[in-house]
Amino acid sequence: MTSGPGARRIEVTQKLYIRTFGCQMNEYDSDKMADVLAASDGLALTDTPDDADVILFNTCSVREKAQERVFHDLGRVRALKAARPDVIIGVGGCVASQEGAAIVARAPYVDVVFGPQTLHRLPALIRARRESGAPQVDITFPAIEKFDHLPPPRVEGAAAFVSIMEGCSKYCSFCVVPYTRGEEVSRPLDDVLTEVADLADQGVRELTLLGQNVNAYRGTCSAEDDASGIADFAMLLDYVAEVPGLERIRYTTSHPKEMSARLVDAYRRVPKLVSQLHLPVQSGSDRVLAAMKRGYTALEYKSIVRRLRAARPGLSLSSDFIVGFPGETDADFEATLKLVDDVGFDGSFSFLYSARPGTPAADLPGAVPDDVKKARLARLQARLDAQYAAASQAMVGSRQRVLVTGHAARDRRELAARTDNNRVVNFAGDASLIGTYVDVVVTHALPHSLRADALR
Ligand code: SAM
Ligand code: F3S
Numbered sequence: 214m215t216s217g218p219g220a221r222r223i224e225v226t227q228k229l230y231i232r233t234f235g236c237q238m239n240e241y242d243s244d245k246m247a248d249v250l251a252a253s254d255g256l257a258l259t260d261t262p263d264d265a266d267v268i269l270f271n272t273c274s275v276r277e278k279a280q281e282r283v284f285h286d287l288g289r290v291r292a293l294k295a296a297r298p299d300v301i302i303g304v305g306g307c308v309a310s311q312e313g314a315a316i317v318a319r320a321p322y323v324d325v326v327f328g329p330q331t332l333h334r335l336p337a338l339i340r341a342r343r344e345s346g347a348p349q350v351d352i353t354f355p356a357i358e359k360f361d362h363l364p365p366p367r368v369e370g371a372a373a374f375v376s377i378m379e380g381c382s383k384y385c386s387f388c389v390v391p392y393t394r395g396e397e398v399s400r401p402l403d404d405v406l407t408e409v410a411d412l413a414d415q416g417v418r419e420l421t422l423l424g425q426n427v428n429a430y431r432g433t434c435s436a437e438d439d440a441s442g443i444a445d446f447a448m449l450l451d452y453v454a455e456v457p458g459l460e461r462i463r464y465t466t467s468h469p470k471e472m473s474a475r476l477v478d479a480y481r482r483v484p485k486l487v488s489q490l491h492l493p494v495q496s497g498s499d500r501v502l503a504a505m506k507r508g509y510t511a512l513e514y515k516s517i518v519r520r521l522r523a524a525r526p527g528l529s530l531s532s533d534f535i536v537g538f539p540g541e542t543d544a545d546f547e548a549t550l551k552l553v554d555d556v557g558f559d560g561s562f563s564f565l566y567s568a569r570p571g572t573p574a575a576d577l578p579g580a581v582p583d584d585v586k587k588a589r590l591a592r593l594q595a596r597l598d599a600q601y602a603a604a605s606q607a608m609v610g611s612r613q614r615v616l617v618t619g620h621a622a623r624d625r626r627e628l629a630a631r632t633d634n635n636r637v638v639n640f641a642g643d644a645s646l647i648g649t650y651v652d653v654v655v656t657h658a659l660p661h662s663l664r665a666d667a668l669r
Contacts (some may be wrong), residue, residue: 275569308393607662
């Protein structure tokens, strides 16, 4: 806003607050919402809703608890809206995608509802809300249009994320993602490579390729790259690895069914690929895996792991587990514990099964009682924690090359960095090292981080 000629010029920047629930995809999408609204309307991020002009909730509906927290938190900004009616309140992400206009019916102070694929339309939706006075809802899936309408990526530090595909077509019987984010759609190979090269030019050294199922990537490419006109994930990795300046490549999340022989072989071929992989297994019981419609048996999963570790000795694996799926017996659960022992994981996420309306598993008989589910989860987590602690302990005394990401959370005089296997390491060092790779020797293993000494 400017005042009259000759008067002092006063710029009033509108503020944006975003509350993010759920997975890394949502974290990524929230960054993109901030980018879009900064480019269109100059909105600047604030870390409190109290002084924000636009408040967005980027929601998750993978489990009931996450979904309920959204409505709880929405209730808390209701008073803000009553006090400052010009504030725009928006709901995006998976709950928005699933509930659509029902959100406005339940919370009439919500102004805009948008889905994961329509976040680039936020400026237009907010404008339409202000002009018409009516709530705006757009939860369509306009294929890959979003990426063509996003501003160029902003670089903050030496690590960055690039979304390479969206959605999921696996339809595991318990999961809402295919319904909320739509089917798998991949970005064209050249678009991804241009974005990666641009990031590397801006100083990015460590890249994470993102998607609900990155290894289901099938992006269009020129006939010179592949006669079929389609590049798979292994080919994408080969090209990304050639981008000068990048030192490490990560990706998440992947599906065991899409671990092709060429992708397994990438662990031989592509040294820049980190020695850490998140490969969700969900259960160690073939009966449960079949009911979940995962498309592999426990033996097949173990055989993939064996081939991966033959290609990359010492590969560290993390996973996702669900306990208490309908019909899961004690024997099924013991099979999960056995798989954990056989594979040896290094950090994992484990969840109580949560029935999601609209998914096939929600109609299955054989609900597991809550106390049984919780007891199983506690046993599984104890086993996974012990494996994680043992792997951390085994790193003590080892030399690690780490990317310095910033100051340590607890002590600003120390630095925080990430190892190849994605552990946080804290050590004494100069702030000028932030954004660079440093060699350290690990001195102590703590429950959630490591301590180290920098090598000079
Ligand atoms: N590819 C996805 C990702 O990016 O992580 C996986 C989908 S989901 C967002 C992540 C994890 O949530 C799944 O691997 C699964 O373990 C868990 N999950 C999904 N639906 C669930 C449900 N109904 N109850 C409990 N956990 C669930
Ligand atoms: Fe969900 Fe299974 Fe896809 S867990 S995201 S439907 S691979």
